[in-house]
Amino acid sequence: NSSSSKSKEKGSEKKRVALILPEKIGVNPFFQQMDEGAKKAGKEFNVDVKTIESTDQAAIEQNLRTAVAENYDLIITSSFESEDALKKVATENPNKQFAIIDTTVDLPNVRSVTFREQEAAYLLGAAAGLATKTNKVGMVVAIDAPLMKKWTGGFQEGLKATNPKAQFLVNYVGSFTDPAKAKELALLQASKGADFVAGASAVGDLGVFEAAKEKGFFTSGQDVDRTEVDPKHVVLSQLKGTDAAAYETIKDFAKGSYKAGVVSYGLKEDGVGLTYVTKESKSPLNPFVGQANIDKVKAIKDDIISGKVTVTDPLK
Amino acid sequence: MNRLRQQLNALIQPILAIVLGLIVGMAAIQIVHGSIIQTYTEMWNGAFGNFYFVTSTLARATPILLIALGVGFAFRAGVFNLGAEGQLVFGGIAAALTALYLPGPFVVKMIGALLAGIMAGGVWSLLAGWMELKFKVQLVISTLLLNYIATYFASYLVSKPFQDRTGSAALAQTKMLDAHLWLPKLFAGMPLHLGFVFAILFALVLYICFRFTSTGYQISMLGKNPFFASYGGIHKQKIMLLSMFISGALSGLAGTFEIMGTHYRFIDGALTAPSYAWTGLMAALLANSNPIGTIFTSILLAALQTGAMGVERNTDVPLEISSVIQAVIILFISAKFAFKGFKVIKKRRKADGAAV
């Protein structure tokens, strides 16, 4: 949180951007990344960036309105939770500029940035299908909500594409903040024979990693390159460039090239991806996956980009 | 006159407590090298700084107040209803689904939704009451368990059969209600809606009920000694079930108002995340279940939350510190010592006065 209430009075020329997050930073690494991206852009382009965390759903609208009242030049928010609030506030303030990351709000003064996570999940699933020796792979998911289908759905499609025989185990933790339970679920899937268990349970992923370390199976992380945590077991990471989304939005704004409308990030735009496939990693590639498989997945990636392979949007 | 003074006295304690709480909060702010004055100014501004913030504090107080009235009502009757959360959620989902799918003109939908919300909360609560009477299943446990069941069930409804598949379809939520069904806002552009007026009205009605009516008397007596109540011809089962129903209905109404006045749809988790239920419980207990006192405690607790948001927006003090300050203030308010101390001082003063 960089203080900004003073700068208002100083009447500095600096442009001011508010990044209003729908929840507290912490549980979801995703928001942390967004915050970092925004701060980075703020520094580079000499823009005052203020990050505001919302305590709950009702607070989002209040924070948006306050940001309008405090006359921020650009107000960025994020996620589906903020959709309703932003629709209201943006409609009422047609002269203000807004942006929303991770979903679409179709208004003339809103720039929407969305991600096609299913494409990355597809690659992860494909890699898992190629790498598995037991023909059983699992995924530990935070909660059973429609949103999470972007991860489970894409993964399953990719898995079936490369390994039709493979069995896919899914378990839900029921919470974003329960690594202990996530770990037990991962252990359970391993005991059923899964040699690869993908983590998709926010903080719970750390529990999944531990389970992998303990029982010697393999796993993957989310959003950023998590292979650094434990390269021996965390062998892949599904990437999502939320930091880039925040960074680019502020950059465009600072440069004066801000435009309303929808920007969608997928494999093609390099907004989502998979370690080793779309982006190199500091950790060496684990032999469990192997370069040969990576090369196959790279080919799949190209097919997705070229449109030869289409990944179903599980939310449609 | 005497009563007025009594009620003024009752106010002294929370004020003293807040002061003490803020002093402790200063220590926490010191640890993170924040500015104490700025933090507290922002806290105040966030809660009451301008008209918009006042109305958002009151909007936040609305569900808290309704829940607190409900919990307090049951408490008066001697039953401990820990199920406000489930009742709130059930009321909310019932209202949302009724508003969306009940055929007929808007008036019918509106009234239907309100009734459905009230009934759903009430019946869910009644279920616990019935289990206690019929099978001696302790209310404290059953209401706690029913919370989980209600939230999971509502979550199922909105993530599977009744999920909004228009738009991004990523969230477990219902479709948005038609704008005709939105509760009117009290002031344009301000979050405060008609529900608040009703909540205040209910507080007054309950106050009058407990002070001046036979029904209220019967409820209080049941709460204070159930044996005495049945000896005096008060129908224990009937009053207990009635209290559970009203208690749940008020929580259900809180959910209904949140749906129809704030969210305009049922969103999975949106009613539980702000812990309205626990806050409402605290508001009721802090006010000793007095409906008028509950108005103040609810607004106070809401203000602590909106104030914390103000601190978050405008200072470098981390968000977490506000929850620490909140908890500390609540702890101090809950203590009885300040009130007692005050009484002693007053008595002494009286004695001095007599000597003159």
Next chain:
Amino acid sequence: MEQLFDVSLLSSTIRMVAPILLAALGGMLCTRVGIFNVGLEGLIITGAFTAVVGNYYTHNLILAVLMAAASSVLLSLLFGFMTIKMKANEIVVGVAINFLGLGLTTFFLRTIFHVKGAYYNKDMEGLPHWKIPVIDKIPFFGDVFSGHSPLVYLAIILAILFYIFFYKTVAGFRMLAVGFNAAASKTVGIKVQTWQYLAIALCGALCGLAGAQLSLGQVTMFSEGMSSGRGFIALVAMMLGQSHPIGVLASSLLFGLMDALSTRLQGLSVPTQFTMMIPFVLTLLAMFFLKDKGVDQNQSGQQSSR
């Protein structure tokens, strides 16, 4: 149909039950001296955090666990002070303690480790997994009961020790008497408040251990809100077990088994929300079959069926 319970699931159940059991035993102690403590959740998370902090600074697991217990004792004594000395409503204080625990741990996570969300360090060592000599050799049993952290065994042993304490020792007898009738106990010279403070402090220690088991036993990390409602489950287990050590043990295990069952059912085509409901629905049903529901759980003085 697949076999519903297998070794891995049962062994996982035992681990998952341990923190709940520890906290439920703590809650039981409070109830036994006439205090209803809803602050277990806050005490657990505090313990979980301090355990990791202790481990970080001392690199000594025993010290880390002791620190976890100590920190929860402090918070618990605050609860005791407010309820006993300041006559504050115990539910209000309990809820405030929950908020405070959550707030303080997140706050210090930031100030001590400079991270948000979670602190994880792959070099941090967790509690050891003890192989129990004889049991270890028995085929099925060994896999289920051996190889857990010391705190898991401690939890089960404590349940039995508390049984002995309450029903065989003088101190336990007096503690029970305080809960049954404080006024009567006072007239025979039993120091009611001392016992209450003692029970509350012990409750804190147990919740601290529960937290340590979470953050050093089950996983080796701390994350915000990692207690994830276990304090409330413990509360339910305590009430279901009628504040009897063996009852609490049984109901915790029952709850754990149902939780395991619900996990196993996730694979089938039942919506997850319904499988997640199972433990709560079954616990509720179990209440119907309890013979002696009343006991003397007059925690709030507000029970309707007296």
Next chain:
Amino acid sequence: MPRLEMKNMTKRYGNFEANSDVSFTLNPGEVHAIVGENGAGKTTLMRMLYGLEQPSAGTILLDGKKVDFKSPLDALSHGIGMVHQHFMLIPNLTVTENIVIGREPKKAGFFNRKKAAELVSEVSNNFGIPVRPTVKVSECSVGEQQRIEIVKVLYQGADIIILDEPTAVLTPLEVKELLKTIRFLAEKGKSIILITHKLHEVMEVADRVTVLRGGKVTGTFQIADTNADELAKRMVGRDLVQLKDRKQTVGNEFLKVQGITVQGKSEKPLLDGITFSVSEGEIVGIAGVSGNGQSELLQAISGLIEVEQGRIELGGTEITLSSVKYRREAGLAHIPEDRYLWGAAKEASVEENAFMGYHRNPVFSKKNWLLKRDFQQIVKKWIGKYSIKAGDLNNNAGNLSGGNLQKLIVARELGHETPFLIAAEPTRGVDIGAMEVIHDALMEKRNEGGAILLVSSELTEIMTLSDRILVMYEGRVVGELSGKEATEEKLSILMAGGTLNESIETTA
């Protein structure tokens, strides 16, 4: 030198002085009675002696040495034991556990329950006070609980024993036993302080007596130098008046009970085919050792428990299965035997307690609205008429002394002006002055044509008030005597399950 000396003791609660400048001495081997009206401060004085309350002023000397008791533990260690007015027993624990609590025999911290039971039996035998060491207290009769309390203080090694209204809840036989025990203890060298409202007990057992009124001592006497009348005068501050004359009235049968049976949980039925009636203008007394079904009978009539067989009629309408409310509306009022359990809500205000039942009365409750102002006038009248020391009407009823609360309950139930009244132990724990007032009110109601069912373990009360007396034994009515022919002997024989030689008349 006196064993105990309390000098100029004062205790203030806020502005109110419960004890002012009270001095009191106790000699070794002496039975010293303390008498006084309800709220005179007897219990308060004892609570200070026992370390439960700190005196506002005054000194306590034991064997001439000044002592300062911070807690009961201090008192106990100086050999002072107290049997409280309201028993301090834990029902879920056994008799032994209740007795040894605080001084348990132990081995390495473990509670030696066997040894404890032996020790308890030993004390019980030494002093001739029978208790059953292994049963739960919840299964003991009131009389036995009393004995348990006494064994408890003896076990604790008490040398000075305080008994606060020990006889209030006992049957005549039990009272006799207790008085014997008290004398026996005194002979063994124990010093005993006996608080009671029953002056004949004082005359029978005490060596000296101290009278308290309004928190002050009005005199200490050797028993030989005084008599019951004088003590009564000192207590009340005026002469006692005679009970109103019994006017001859003949009325219809108002309450008719036919063959009611209640099984309960045990094998023997709690009530076994009980048949009787109460007419207008008649007081029917029910005598019996407590625990023989009297409580259940009253609860069955007033609707608090269900009867399994039989029929109850009130003023011509059947009420066998009716709700309490219906019965009350049909003309029943009820002074309950346990004023704290049934008769009042301690946490509620005096006014709220007084209001019970009137919330249904159309005079004070119009269209669900309570007319509190009108009602307060009535309560003030009661307070005057029965001289109830109630303080502010908004105070908690729990702060009233037992006697004053009882008077409030009596006033409330008589105030309903119903044709039928159940009066269960109407003067339990009530001072003579108040007893007089209550008796008088009951008689007045009778004379005005009210039907009254009186249950009392106090034989004198039954005999002075009743027109007819029924005796209950093991859930049945085993005998009936007219008020005139009843004597204490005859009643005692019937109450013990015996039969009278003469044929017993039964009403047609």
